[in-house]
Amino acid sequence: MDEGKPKWWSRPGPADPAGPSGDGHGGGAPDPGSDPGAGHATDRGPERRIPLHDPDRYSTPPYGEPGPWAPAPPVQHPGTTPAHGVPLQGPTTPADGTPAHGTPAHGVPGPAAPVTAPPQEGPGTLGHGTPLAGTPLAGAPRYDRAPAPAGYDAAPPPYDTSPPPYDSAPPPHDMGPAGPAGGGGAEPGPWGRYDPWAQAPLQQTGAGPHGTGKPRARRGALVGVLVLGVVAGMIGGVVGANLEARRAVQVELPQAGTEAEGRAPDSVAGIAARSLPGVVTLHVRGGSDQGTGTGFVLDGRGHILTNNHVVEPAGSGGEISVTFSGGEVAAAEVVGRDAGYDLAVVKVSGVSGLKPLPLGNSDNVQVGDPVVAIGAPFDLANTVTSGIISAKERPITAGGEKGDGSDISYVDALQTDAPINPGNSGGPLMDSRARVIGINSAIRSAEGAGGPESGQSGSIGLGFAIPVNQGKRVAEELINTGKATHPIIGVTLDMDFTGDGARVGTEGNDGAPPVTVGGPGQKAGIRSGDVITEVDGQRVHSGEELIVKIRAHRPGDRLQLTLERGGQEKKVTLVLGSARSG
Template sequence: MNEGRPTKAKWWSRPRPGAVGADSAPAHLTEPDPAHPVAPSRGTGGGAEPDTPEAQAHPGDAHGPERPMGVPGLVPGPADAEPAPGAGGGAAPAAGVHADAEAVPPPGIPAQGGAPFGAPPAGAGSAGPAESAPLDPWRNYDPWAAPGSPQRYGHLQQNGPFQQNGVAVPTAAERRRRARKALVLGAVALALVSGGVGGAVGAYLERNGGLTDIELPQAAKEAPGRAPDSVAGIAAHALPSVVTLHVHGSEEDGTGTGFVLDGAGHILTNNHVIEPAGGSGTITVTFSGGQSAKARVVGHDSGYDLAVVKVSGVHGLAPMPLGNSDSVQVGDPVVAIGAPFDLANTVTSGIISAKERPITAGGEKGDGTDVSYVDALQTDAPINPGNSGGPLLDSRARVIGINSAIRSADSGSDLGTGQAGSIGLGFAIPVNQAKRVAEELINTGRATHPVIGVTLDMNYAGDGARVAAKATGGGAPVTADGPGARAGIRAGDVITEVDGTRVHSGEELIVKTRAHRPGDRLRLTVRRGGTDRTVTLVLGSADGD
């Protein structure tokens, strides 16, 4: 049976030697139209002519009766007859059919170029294919083999490159190509996933600083020692001698600072610090190490704003060394230690801003008896309420002043009564004056004041300190046989200078006088009737309060 067979674009046939039309096969393959199948040709397989009895008995096939060619899956037809004797010759194609037309294989056999379907190999008879030929779906298909024999269909099911359902079985090369393709696709997918995961991990690490805990660089531990003249060195040396005082009275409480004067337990502070205790209050002294002890008042003086208290039963006290305030120069570095706002052991630093700055502080009683007159050292070291009574130290950790007053923005100047903070204007009692007063308070319980022996007109608005016309209570303004009287000072005289330093008010004259000891010699410039003259006097002594 010589039916046309469909072709595939990617398959090329190999013409079988001796096949009819092998030399005239087309160079390309075409897909047949399923709606117009190629009509069977006659006589292409050789043998009897169409008019012979065999042809009449088997119309449409020169080799015998029409035989079904099986179904998809390469199952042979029900009854394949033997081919006509002499088949395999080179009979001419039937009229109307081109010699190059390709025969259609049985259903399930893919088309491929080559010899016309149904043409036996050259020299082959009705027997099966040559035993030496390799099994090939086109070369080895033998329509003249016995029906159902391996030579006809069985080898296609066993060795052919097609499955029984008609789907091509992949070759080894195809499987390798597919494996490579799958490997490439897997690698791409893995790269994409890895990139996404890597980006997420990178973002996490950037936000959180890495997978491990962050350890920041740090300098190695250094020796605790500091240069003795540094702020740290000064503080380390002085702090064991500085104390904090907590005062509890019947009407008010207060906090201040003091420092140890000697091993006997004497502590120097401001008078306004201990003043709230009165005669029945309590004073508690706390040392820098935390030890506390009760203290009693040894002596105090409101005119100098100084007081001495004493603790008992405390051993190992470290007295604070005293410097010399006369040696201090403007611009010298200083360190202040105290308990501002009850913050004990607070250390600040600055410089000496000015010397011999006359200030007055106190006066809350209204009668002038509690006013202190200080020829002060001015400093910009921050001092605040609670610093009162604390030491002002030089670069050798020696006391050069006792912090007593500040000038604040609201014009307050008493550290013990106001709550205004520092604006860089602090004042300290020079240690030379404080030393003399402390010694008198320890030795006698009272301090003496140097005096000129005159009464001043505190309401005088002119320049200088004017001697009043009369004393309080109507007495004489110049004490009889006093230092002023012996120097020739009279009522109404105006004192303009003390030892060559100008004075502008009565307060300044008192401050300058109290900066000296009783018995010191002073040189005063006195103006009388428009004429200035200089007088010398020796200071007298008066008991303080």
Template sequence: MDDGKPTGPNEHDQSVGSAAEPPPPVDRPPGRPQPRHEPDPYSTPPYGGPGPWAPAPPVQRPVPTPAGGTPVPGPAPEFGAPQPPPSQWMNYDPWAARQVPPAPVGRRRRRGGVVAAVLLALVTGVVGGGVGAYIERNDGIAPNVKLPQAAGEAPGRAPDSVAGIAASALPSVVTLHVKGSSEQGTGTGFVLDREGHILTNNHVVAPADGSGEISVTFSGGEVAKAVVVGKDSGYDLAVVKVTGVSGLKPLPLGNSDNVQVGDPVVAIGAPFDLSNTVTSGIISAKGRPITAGGEKGDGSDVSYVDALQTDAPINPGNSGGPLVDSHARVIGINSAIRAADSGTSPTGAQSGSIGLGFAIPINQGKRVAEELINTGKATHPVIGVTLDMQFTGDGARVGDKAKDGGPAVAGDGPGAEAGILAGDIITAVDGARVHSGEELIVKIRAHRPGDRLELTVNRSGREVAVVLTLGSASGT
């Protein structure tokens, strides 16, 4: 049976000393050169002869060629040179001098990768379009948005800050709702003592007119009825009282004589019935003479105030509320504003703040409040003369006669005792200039009955200084 192996003697069985038959020639493919043997100097004379240790001819390795091509023989690579992959050696037939090209790989994988990429792009587009449509339907707000925010902090503030002042003063401030037979209004007040006395403006309680109702709402929302203890139109101040209310917190009183222009202040009230409203500003001026009221035409309800001016916003409804300093102490009672179209008027008038607010100094308010609580009436300091309110010159001129036709200088009044005469023009009070009769009344009302004043008088072109002690008259 021919198994493809050479037949005959065993080509590997050669006896020593016997002349072995040379192996039969091997058929080689046409064109393949016969391998050549280089002479070995150690196997030729004089070093030796032919033997089994002659170096083998160089092994011919196939050079990879494109599929279907004929490999080009070449020398074996040097030691350490990269070897062809095992697959090439397995496919190499040294007798046929051919190499089976490896099957192409990766084509199916690349086709599958492209399909996956296309599917991923489609899914991404569908998801992105859905998210965009959702955001558009929800006014541009993406779902589950988390925005940065400051952490919580303690609610306390420095006592002299606006927030600290407001926190201290608000429990003592109340809102008044007044209803009368023909009108009603809203104002502000603040607690004077634990007995329930509350200080406010006269024009706030005026609509009640003795038969109306006054309702007091505290900062915490508790409501109580109030009654008028006393009021005075000349000072534009009134005191009302509530009963059956526990836990009242009086607001401490400051000293308006210590106030300086530029000092920070806080106004608290219920402008346009917005209770517990806090505004802030500074003292813009001191001793600002203002008059307010006078609707009756007889001058009996005109308020004369030597006021503190502030730029803290004050509006209708702030009337009667406290103007407090940096220690949350009352230094004034908010009473009037300067409106762009209505002049100086009580804040009950329907006009807005333009940064010109006026408050009754608390020193004056304290004295009047004490008198109203103790007697139900307030006293007015007077000099015992009748002024010519039609005088247009500089200063306050003493009239020629009183309204009832009597003498302009009362015979038993302080003015007569000091030597003031009819026709004298008073130009200063304690060195402070006065320019009109209203200013003189304001300066006088800023003092108490019994105070001594020095007046500068222009009498027939000559200045005369007179000293008098203020008298007392009952207010209305």
């Protein structure tokens, strides 16, 4: 083991009161070159063992140097704790110069032997033989502080052991120059300011060591915060309820923004936008009759096409007014009309900026094609409905109120489910390219009536329109001549025949023969009693259907007919003749 090096596991022994140099300073450092065991002389009393470590530079209280492992001095519990700053009676420093708490004053050696006399009452004790603080007990070992090594101050700066500056802490104990007990003596050392009996916990005042002002203040602040939170919550609830009530009253619903007005050209909206400027509403008055219908502009000269039964109430002296989609009103006059086709043409004068509707081709129409109907049902102008073509070449008859059959119209019609109601008559039926493909003329009502606008119950999805190809031909004839021509085969039909087909009658009108002499039928070889079953390969089930099929053609057209005569089938070909309407 190396000598001269600190032994950290060494512990101090009893102190030599004189020290190695005999100058009376306890705790002197040995000579570095001397033998550690040179101090073991028996004539000098108990040998003082020098600690083999550096002194405690921090002067840890209450044990003092050399280190925290030094034995603590015995703690004396006085019978009565005096008030701070009040000195005890009698001297508190023994005659040997040792100050209170058992720590010798600097430069004053402690006694060589402990006090063995029994404790007695005297100036250095407090009743019942209890020694004062700082009086060594009998047999108690004494220790001196080791001298500071070279380079260290003999007395390190005192360590401030005073309690934290709490608000309720008592004022620092008055450590006068005479020591804690108030007696005289040498200047206090590094532990002179320490007095374990001067601490606040030993005061019999009922106060804690650091007072209770701060916790009470904190508790008060906590209560204030809780109260503030409750009040704020109540205020927030009231404000929130008020805002919710206002919000419930002032409802604002989401809505789409403004969009462009343009629509796809083939949409219903696009078709309507292009077609409405060319559609008009007709109001007719004549005598005791009046009616409302629809028409559309044919050209820039003011010609308007409509149904015959729309203008018929005007007769020869009635009035017809035309209202355009923009609200302009003009008077009109009849150019020509035909009851057999249920078509009529009227004309307005002095009107500019007319918008004629383009005409389509009804032969190109297919079942299922989308259509748009425009009119004034029940005098509701500019009404637009839509649907599809439900069927083609649907034979219908309308009129017949006169009883002689002169007002009956025969139409090979287009059927549609676009809603058509009374007031739509004469209006256009448009295709997906905004072209006229038919003239709305009749509906089928729930009561079973089949006349035009018969049964005022309204549409049930069965509407009929005259094909535009037929309307175009008739309109041109009415504009050019004021009359329309009808194709004929020159025979009289038995309209009471209930069998399948159209049977040629046995006699004609007014006693004339049933087959006109020199007419198309006679030239083709048709005889009385023959039953016509087909026209150009299409089956015919009644006399009305045969008339509809023939009128769907122009005069001069060549047709092939299939006949039944005496139980045998025969085919003939003929050229249609012409007859002017009355």
